Amino acid sequence: MMPASPAAPAVSAATSPPAANTAPAKATSTTLDSAAIEKKFADLKSSPTGLTSADAKARLAHDGPNAIQAHEESRWKKLLGYFWGPIPWMIELAALISFLRQDWPDFIVISGLLLYNAAVGFWQDNKAANALAALKKGLALKASACRDGHWVPVDAATLVAGDVVTVAAGEIVPADLLLVSGKYLSVDQAALTGESLPVSKRIGDGAYSGSIARQGSMTGLVVATGNNTFFGRTAKLVASAGSKSHAEQAVLRIGDFLIILAAALAVVLIGAQLWRDLASGAGWHWSEAGAIAQFVLVLLVASVPVAMPAVMSVTMALGALALSRQKAIVSRLSAIEELAGVDILCSDKTGTLTQNKLTLQAPIPFGTTTADDLVTGAALATQKQSTDAIDIAVLKALPNTTVLDSYKPLDFVPFDPVNKKTVGIVQAANGQELRFAKGAPQVIAALCGMGEYASGPQHTDEATAFFGKVDELASHGTRALGVAKSADSGKTWTLLGLLALLDPPRPDAKQTIAEATKLGLSVKMVTGDDVAIGSEIAHQLGLGEHLRKASDIFTKNTDPNHIPLDTARAVEASDGFGRVFPEHKFEIVKALQELGHIVAMTGDGVNDAPALKQADCGVAVSGATDAARSAAALVLTAPGLSTIVNAITEARAIFERITSYVYYRIAMTIDIMFVVVLSYLVFGFQPLTAIMIVVLALLDDIPIMTIAYDNVRTAATPVRWNMHRIISFSSIMGLAALAQSFGLILLGIYWMHSPDLMQIIPLNPHHLQTMLFLQLAAGGHLLLFVVRTRTTLFRPPFPSLPLLLAVLGTQIVAVLLCAYGILVPALSWPLIGMVWAYVLVWMVVMDGVKLLYNAAMTRREKNSTALTRPIAQS
Structure with missing residues (x-):
C-alpha cells in the first residue's frame, strides 16, 4: 500500500470521502477490534443486548445521573462576599460610627454607596454562572436504549455505563459511546474539538457526548456519563475557570x-x-x-x-456603551481594562480567522481532462440535495449548473469509511452509462491502477505526478480529493484529476492581524485542525508559522493549575497550536498567564468555553454558541476580528x-x-x-x-x-x-x-x-x-x-x-x-x-x- 503523505489532513463527511488518510488526533478514539470491544463489554458487565432495568437502576443510584454536576459557590455566599474585605470593612466601620453617633446624612450616603458597589459586582458576577447553564443545553434529552432485551425510549439523564443505545442522523449523542455495530455514522463534533468538518465513525470508534449525528445510524455502548464524559470535563473546566481581574x-x-x-x-x-x-x-x-x-x-x-x-x-x-457601538458587547465590565492590557491574543481558526466554508481551489486535471470536466465529474459523483460541506463546495464550483441536466441519475453509492469514496452512476445524453467517483486520493489512484492499491499495471509517471501533487497539497494544509471516470461499468477507470479544498481566510483577517501587531499584540493561532492546515493559513495571514501539536507540549500528566516552567516557555515561544482540545486551550491560557501575560482568547464553540472564561478577556466571536457567549467577557456581534482591534x-x-x-x-x-x-x-x-x-x-x-x-x-x-x-x-x-x-x-x-x-x-x-x-x-x-x-x-x-x-x-x-x-x-x-x-x-x-x-x-x-x-x- 502506498498511503498519502502523513501530513495530509483528514476530511471525513457524511457523503463525501476524506481528502487523505490522516485521522485527527483524539478526534476519534483509537479504533478497537472485535476482541477489544468484547473486552469492553465484559469490563462494564454488559452485553450487546444491554442491561436489565434493575441493573440500570442500581448503577444510576451508584454513579448518579447522566448530567453535568458542577459545584459552584452559592450566589448568597457570593453576595455576602461583596461586604467582606478591607475596603468594605472600612466603609462599614465608618457607617457604624455614624450610626452610633446618629449622623444620619453620613450614614445614609455611606451605606448607599456600599450597597451600590455590592449590587453592581453581584450583577456582573451572576453573568458568569450562565456559562454552565448554556453548556447543559447541549446535552441530549432523550435516548433509545436496549433494556431487558427491548429497545425503549429513556431520558438521557438515566443512561449509565454499560447501556446500549442507538444514534441516528439529527440526534445528539447522549453519552460517550463506543460504537459496536452499524455501517456508518457521520458526527459533527466541531463544537467540542474545533474540527471544521464532520468526522466519519465506524465500528470500534468513539463518539462524544454532546456531538451531533449528521448522517447514518449506529449502535453504541455507553462508556462514560455525566461529568466523566468529554463534554462533562469541558463543563467542569468552565465551572473552575476564571481569574481575578x-x-x-x-x-x-x-x-x-x-x-x-x-x-x-x-x-x-x-x-x-x-x-x-x-x-x-x-x-x-x-x-x-x-x-x-x-x-x-x-x-x-x-x-x-x-x-x-x-x-x-x-x-x-459608559465605556461598554461606547464599545457596543463598535459591535462589541461587554458581559463583564472588568474585561475593558483587561482588554487594554492584553499582550497575547489566542485566536481560534475555524470561523474566526477563516470563513468556515470549504471552497474549491484551482482544479488540477490530469491527461486530456479540462478543469471544467474535472469539476463536472466530481459533481456527478455527488447528490444534489447533499448538505455535506465538501459536496456543497463541489456543486458551487460548477461552471454551469445546467450541465448536470444532460445526465440522468441511475444510482448512487454513498460514502462509507471502508471504501472512502462516492460513486455516481448516470446515463449520458447519448444513452451511454457512465460512472464517476470521487474520494480519498489513494483510493481513486487504486481504481485507476496506480500505486500499491493497484491490481493492474503501474502507471509510473502518472502515479509519481499524482502522489507528488497530493504530497504538495498536504504540505500546505490543503485537502485533496481524487476524481475518476469509468465508461465500462467500473471495469476500468480513467483519472480525471485532483480537487484542492481549503477553508479560506476571512477577507479582513490579514489586515486585522497586522493592525493587532501594530498595537503590540502577539497573535497565536489555536485550532483543532492539523498543524499543516494551521501553518498554511498562518502563512497566508502573515502570522508566525511555528505551530506545534498541542499534545507534544501538554502531556496527560500536566496539571492545569501548576504548569511546569519549561512547558509555559514552550507555549510562549510557539506561534500557534494544532490538534487542540478543550483542556489544551485551557492549559495554553494558564501557561501564558503564569508567565505574566494578559491573555485574550477568541472562540465560538463549546470547546472554547473553559479557555474563554479562564482568559483575562475571553472574546466570543460572531455566531458563537450560547456556552461560548456566556463564558466570554466580550461578545462580538459583527463577523471577523476587525471588531476586536477597534475594541x-x-x-x-x-x-x-x-x-x-x-x-x-x-x-x-x-x-x-x-x-x-x-x-x-x-x-x-x-x-x-x-x-x-x-x-x-x-x-x-x-x-x-x-x-x-x-x-x-x-x-x-x-x-x-x-x-x-x-x-x-x-x-x-x-x-x-x-x-x-x-x-x-x-x-x-x-x-x-x-x-x-x-x-x-x-x-x-x-x-x-x-x-x-x-x-x-x-x-x-x-x-x-x-x-x-x-x-x-x-x-x-x-x-x-x-x-x-x-x-x-x-x-x-x-x-x-x-x-x-x-x-x-x-x-x-x-x-x-x-x-x-x-x-x-x-x-x-x-x-x-x-x-x-x-x-x-x-x-x-x-x-x-x-x-x-x-x-x-x-
Whole structure:
C-alpha cells in the first residue's frame, strides 16, 4: 500500500470521502477490534443486548445521573462576599460610627454607596454562572436504549455505563459511546474539538457526548456519563475557570495602601488626644471618647475611597456603551481594562480567522481532462440535495449548473469509511452509462491502477505526478480529493484529476492581524485542525508559522493549575497550536498567564468555553454558541476580528480615563487625610466636618463619571496597572495638594491673627472650614485636569465638553452651597473669589510638579533600559 503523505489532513463527511488518510488526533478514539470491544463489554458487565432495568437502576443510584454536576459557590455566599474585605470593612466601620453617633446624612450616603458597589459586582458576577447553564443545553434529552432485551425510549439523564443505545442522523449523542455495530455514522463534533468538518465513525470508534449525528445510524455502548464524559470535563473546566481581574487586584492594593495610611494616622490622632489630656493634668474622661470617635469618623470617611468602585463601574459601563457601538458587547465590565492590557491574543481558526466554508481551489486535471470536466465529474459523483460541506463546495464550483441536466441519475453509492469514496452512476445524453467517483486520493489512484492499491499495471509517471501533487497539497494544509471516470461499468477507470479544498481566510483577517501587531499584540493561532492546515493559513495571514501539536507540549500528566516552567516557555515561544482540545486551550491560557501575560482568547464553540472564561478577556466571536457567549467577557456581534482591534483601541482609551481618575482620587484622599490630621495636631483645629467630606465625595466623584467621554491619547502598546507609578505619582501629587490645602489654612490663621486684614474681611474658624471645603472642591477638579495627561495641561488632548460641563456645573453648585450656607457655614463672595484665585495659581504649580516627576521617571526608565540591554546591542 502506498498511503498519502502523513501530513495530509483528514476530511471525513457524511457523503463525501476524506481528502487523505490522516485521522485527527483524539478526534476519534483509537479504533478497537472485535476482541477489544468484547473486552469492553465484559469490563462494564454488559452485553450487546444491554442491561436489565434493575441493573440500570442500581448503577444510576451508584454513579448518579447522566448530567453535568458542577459545584459552584452559592450566589448568597457570593453576595455576602461583596461586604467582606478591607475596603468594605472600612466603609462599614465608618457607617457604624455614624450610626452610633446618629449622623444620619453620613450614614445614609455611606451605606448607599456600599450597597451600590455590592449590587453592581453581584450583577456582573451572576453573568458568569450562565456559562454552565448554556453548556447543559447541549446535552441530549432523550435516548433509545436496549433494556431487558427491548429497545425503549429513556431520558438521557438515566443512561449509565454499560447501556446500549442507538444514534441516528439529527440526534445528539447522549453519552460517550463506543460504537459496536452499524455501517456508518457521520458526527459533527466541531463544537467540542474545533474540527471544521464532520468526522466519519465506524465500528470500534468513539463518539462524544454532546456531538451531533449528521448522517447514518449506529449502535453504541455507553462508556462514560455525566461529568466523566468529554463534554462533562469541558463543563467542569468552565465551572473552575476564571481569574481575578487586574482591576480588582489594583483596587484592593490601593485600598490596602489607603487603609494602612488611615490606620497609622488614626493612631497618631488618638495618641495626640491622649497625650494632650494627660499633659494638661485633666486626665482621661470617657466623654473624650465621643470627640475621638468623631475625628476617627472624619478620617475614615476621608481615607476610604467609598465611591471608587462605583465610579470605576459606571465609567466602565459608559465605556461598554461606547464599545457596543463598535459591535462589541461587554458581559463583564472588568474585561475593558483587561482588554487594554492584553499582550497575547489566542485566536481560534475555524470561523474566526477563516470563513468556515470549504471552497474549491484551482482544479488540477490530469491527461486530456479540462478543469471544467474535472469539476463536472466530481459533481456527478455527488447528490444534489447533499448538505455535506465538501459536496456543497463541489456543486458551487460548477461552471454551469445546467450541465448536470444532460445526465440522468441511475444510482448512487454513498460514502462509507471502508471504501472512502462516492460513486455516481448516470446515463449520458447519448444513452451511454457512465460512472464517476470521487474520494480519498489513494483510493481513486487504486481504481485507476496506480500505486500499491493497484491490481493492474503501474502507471509510473502518472502515479509519481499524482502522489507528488497530493504530497504538495498536504504540505500546505490543503485537502485533496481524487476524481475518476469509468465508461465500462467500473471495469476500468480513467483519472480525471485532483480537487484542492481549503477553508479560506476571512477577507479582513490579514489586515486585522497586522493592525493587532501594530498595537503590540502577539497573535497565536489555536485550532483543532492539523498543524499543516494551521501553518498554511498562518502563512497566508502573515502570522508566525511555528505551530506545534498541542499534545507534544501538554502531556496527560500536566496539571492545569501548576504548569511546569519549561512547558509555559514552550507555549510562549510557539506561534500557534494544532490538534487542540478543550483542556489544551485551557492549559495554553494558564501557561501564558503564569508567565505574566494578559491573555485574550477568541472562540465560538463549546470547546472554547473553559479557555474563554479562564482568559483575562475571553472574546466570543460572531455566531458563537450560547456556552461560548456566556463564558466570554466580550461578545462580538459583527463577523471577523476587525471588531476586536477597534475594541482594544477603545479599551485603552477607557483605561487611560480610569487611571486618570485613580491618580486624582488617591491624591485627593491623601490631601484630605493629612490636612485633617495636621490641622488637628498643629492647631487643634478640625478643618472639615464629616458631612463636608461626604458632600465633597459626591461633588468630586459623581460629575467625574463623565470622564468616560474624555479625550485621551491612547497607548501604542498594551497597558496595565503599574502600582509603583500609581502610588508614587499619586502620593507626590497628593503631597503637593496637601501643601496647597495646608497653605490655605496657614493663610487663614494668619488672617485671623491680623487686625488689619480682619477689618477688611472678617474671618472666623467656621469660615476657614468652608474656605477649605471650597478649595478641595475646586482644587480637586483642577487637579484632575492636571493628572489626566502626561504633557502640560495647556496642550491637547484637552478635556471633552461633557467633562468640562460637568465640572463647571459642580463648581457652580459648590459655590452656591458656600455662598448660601447650605450644609456648610456661609462664606462671603470676596472670600469665594480669593479661594478661586488661589487654586488657579496652584493649578499651574501642580502642573509643573507633574512635568518634573514625568521627566525624572523617563530618565530612570532610560537608565534602567540601558543597564539591562545586552552587550551586543550597546
